[in-house]
Amino acid sequence: MKILVPIKRVIDYNVKVRVRRDGGGVETAGVKMSMNPFDEIAVEEALRLREKGIASDIVVVSIGVPQAADTLRTALAMGADRAILVQSEESPEPLAVAKILKILVERENPDLVILGKQAIDDDMNATGQMLAGLLDWPQATFASRVEKTGDGLTVSREVDGGSETLSLTLPAIVTADLRLNEPRYASLPNIMKAKKKPLETLSAADLGIDLTRRLTTLSIAEPPTRKAGIKVGSVAELVEKLRNEAKVI
Amino acid sequence: MTALVLLDAEDGAIPQTSRSAIAAAARLGDVDVLVTGGPETIEAAAASAAKIPGIRKVRTVSGEDFAHALAEPLAALLVALAPEYDHIVAAATAIGKNALPRAAALLDVQVIPDVMEIRDAETFVRPIFAGNALVTLRSSDAKKLLTIRTASFDPVPAEGGTAPIETVTPPACRSKSHFVSAEHSSTERPQLEAARIIVSGGRGLQSAEGFKILEPLADKLGAAIGASRVAVDSGFVPNDYQVGQTGKIVAPDLYIACGISGAIQHLAGMKDSKVIVAINKDEEAPIFQVADYGLVGDLFQIVPALTEALG
Numbered sequence: 001m002k003i004l005v006p007i008k009r010v011i012d013y014n015v016k017v018r019v020r021r022d023g024g025g026v027e028t029a030g031v032k033m034s035m036n037p038f039d040e041i042a043v044e045e046a047l048r049l050r051e052k053g054i055a056s057d058i059v060v061v062s063i064g065v066p067q068a069a070d071t072l073r074t075a076l077a078m079g080a081d082r083a084i085l086v087q088s089e090e091s092p093e094p095l096a097v098a099k100i101l102k103i104l105v106e107r108e109n110p111d112l113v114i115l116g117k118q119a120i121d122d123d124m125n126a127t128g129q130m131l132a133g134l135l136d137w138p139q140a141t142f143a144s145r146v147e148k149t150g151d152g153l154t155v156s157r158e159v160d161g162g163s164e165t166l167s168l169t170l171p172a173i174v175t176a177d178l179r180l181n182e183p184r185y186a187s188l189p190n191i192m193k194a195k196k197k198p199l200e201t202l203s204a205a206d207l208g209i210d211l212t213r214r215l216t217t218l219s220i221a222e223p224p225t226r227k228a229g230i231k232v233g234s235v236a237e238l239v240e241k242l243r244n245e246a247k248v249i
Numbered sequence: 250m251t252a253l254v255l256l257d258a259e260d261g262a263i264p265q266t267s268r269s270a271i272a273a274a275a276r277l278g279d280v281d282v283l284v285t286g287g288p289e290t291i292e293a294a295a296a297s298a299a300k301i302p303g304i305r306k307v308r309t310v311s312g313e314d315f316a317h318a319l320a321e322p323l324a325a326l327l328v329a330l331a332p333e334y335d336h337i338v339a340a341a342t343a344i345g346k347n348a349l350p351r352a353a354a355l356l357d358v359q360v361i362p363d364v365m366e367i368r369d370a371e372t373f374v375r376p377i378f379a380g381n382a383l384v385t386l387r388s389s390d391a392k393k394l395l396t397i398r399t400a401s402f403d404p405v406p407a408e409g410g411t412a413p414i415e416t417v418t419p420p421a422c423r424s425k426s427h428f429v430s431a432e433h434s435s436t437e438r439p440q441l442e443a444a445r446i447i448v449s450g451g452r453g454l455q456s457a458e459g460f461k462i463l464e465p466l467a468d469k470l471g472a473a474i475g476a477s478r479v480a481v482d483s484g485f486v487p488n489d490y491q492v493g494q495t496g497k498i499v500a501p502d503l504y505i506a507c508g509i510s511g512a513i514q515h516l517a518g519m520k521d522s523k524v525i526v527a528i529n530k531d532e533e534a535p536i537f538q539v540a541d542y543g544l545v546g547d548l549f550q551i552v553p554a555l556t557e558a559l560g
């Protein structure tokens with residue numbers, strides 16, 4: 001089985017993101033960039049399927065600026081076999097990303113695409129579902145367990161009331177939730193080895209996909225900040241405040 | 250303009266989250282609602298939906314394909330109904346987030362997730378970077394598909410209307426995914442998204458056993474129970490308790506955070522609460538920066554004392 005894992009380079013999850021003064025975007029100068037945490041989980045799941053003898057070939061792909069090659073190298077160091085960078089000036093919207101991924105799927109013929117459930121920069125939570133729609137493949141989003149059963153997959157997914165289990169025929173789309181696994185760190189020897197693994201570069205423009213954004217940003221603002229309140233000295237004082245000042249109990 | 254709102258029909262009832270989505274859609278024009286479900290529950294769900302005031306009509310689709318809200322048949326259905334509508338709307342729940350982007354791709358539309366504010370028919374505000382920035386955007390798509398951040402819209406009432414009900418025949422869809430089983434965590438408590446008060450616990454509760462200390466407090470307050478990711482990952486409580494960027498987004502009147510440090514990913518899910526109380530032994534914990542009332546100390550002493558003090 002061949003698995004394709006799309007990974008996105010995003011501002012590291014530990015960074016407190018700030019809106020630029022001019023309101024044109026968020027501060028990115030000198031900010032640490034990392035692989036989207038959900039995508040690390042997606043890569044890890046692919047590796048585990050290979051270790052179980054289910055997957056043979058793992059291809060990682062990223063669409064974005066040239067520096068996304070570093071993110072791909074990280075995935076190669078974790079253990080992926082091959083990488084594809086589709087260069088574009090910035091990351092396109094999920095619809096365009098899904099269209100680019102569809103072209104790569106048609107070229108690479110994977111049996112399974114594992115994406116992250118959401119990119120923690122734009123928080124869209126859409127690309128996997130959109131790709132599944134474009135390919136007319138089944139989808140199991142927000143996955144917390146993936147198993148190969150017979151010719152297909154059995155996937156548990158996190159839903160609002162708990163979890164549910166689906167069976168899917170292959171080829172299929174899975175999006176990884178936080179509890180699917182805990183991703184490994186790349187070891188130093190593997191980081192060295194990753195430098196020699198194949199990384200192919202394409203240009204988004206050459207793929208013939210219209211990257212024009214459908215959603216135009218009019219402005220970006222900081223949310224209203226919440227003022228820190230007071231520290232109370234005792235449980236009795238807390239109850240008094242909640243009853244008589246906040247009037248919430 | 251006319252909007253279609255996909256409702257989450259659970260066991261024949263329409264949840265508050267869906268009524269928040271209706272409230273949002275009502276700002277866009279006339280509202281039809283779409284109720285889907287298995288043959289056993291569809292009638293009750295349609296009847297509940299028809300009682301919601303302000304709806305033009307209720308459209309129902311029933312069938313085994315729809316019993317478990319799978320994305321494939323839902324998306325195919327939305328695509329079939331789309332020509333009649335300018336906007337297709339759903340609550341940003343597990344169902345809406347699963348089905349709407351798929352339908353949007355089939356319609357060649359960029360879905361707009363987690364809408365917090367509707368400026369006009371094509372201009373919307375949504376959070377990015379775990380809510381650390383709010384983007385105002387304009388969609389150039391002919392049709393708009395949006396999911397609604399339900400904590401940002403007061404729900405319409407559940408009762409008072411008498412909308413007509415119309416049955417729709419769904420398009421043929423040969424689903425390649427099938428429902429196997431559900432493991433729903435059962436609770437007598439209010440749903441997190443609908444609760445007026447939430448008592449929430451984090452790593453500070455130490456264990457599943459320790460976490461139970463929150464129950465008498467929640468009982469006294471009639472509160473729902475929430476949790477941080479660490480509390481869920483550590484197995485103290487089931488996954489659907491998680492509040493945050495990747496869990497549930499809540500905005501109750503009162504949120505009591507016990508043994509939660511206040512990571513940005515957690516704050517993303519609760520910082521719009523009206524009143525926040527933090528109980529934490531570390532006076533430097535970031536949760537105190539958003540708390541209206543902070544109490545520094547050991548939660549294993551404070552929580553029982555607070556329960557007691559509520560009488």
Ligand SMILES: Cc1cc2nc3c(=O)[nH]c(=O)nc-3n(C[C@H](O)[C@H](O)[C@H](O)COP(=O)(O)OP(=O)(O)OC[C@H]3O[C@@H](n4cnc5c(N)ncnc54)[C@H](O)[C@@H]3O)c2cc1C
Pocket residue numbers: 013037038120178450451452453454476477478479480491492493494495496497507508509510511512513514515518528529530531534546547548549
């Ligand atoms: C992609 C991504 C998504 C995430 N999504 C979410 C999300 O949706 N929701 C979420 O919550 N997190 C999320 N996280 C995790 C988040 O970054 C934090 O790790 C998590 O919120 C911390 O949980 P916590 O506050 O329970 O634990 P900790 O940060 O360990 O804090 C425990 C707190 O308990 C206090 N404490 C300990 N013992 C006591 C005691 N006896 N009495 C009083 N106080 C005590 C400590 O002082 C400390 O402040 C996400 C992370 C990533 C990378």
Ligand SMILES: Nc1ncnc2c1ncn2[C@@H]1O[C@H](COP(=O)(O)O)[C@@H](O)[C@H]1O
Pocket residue numbers: 005006007008009036038039042061062063064091092094097114115116117118119120122123124125126127128
């Ligand atoms: N520019 C990109 N390059 C590669 N993968 C992406 C890109 N954008 C999104 N993805 C994938 O789609 C998932 C969901 O992203 P989103 O829909 O933007 O929240 C991510 O976790 C990635 O797996």
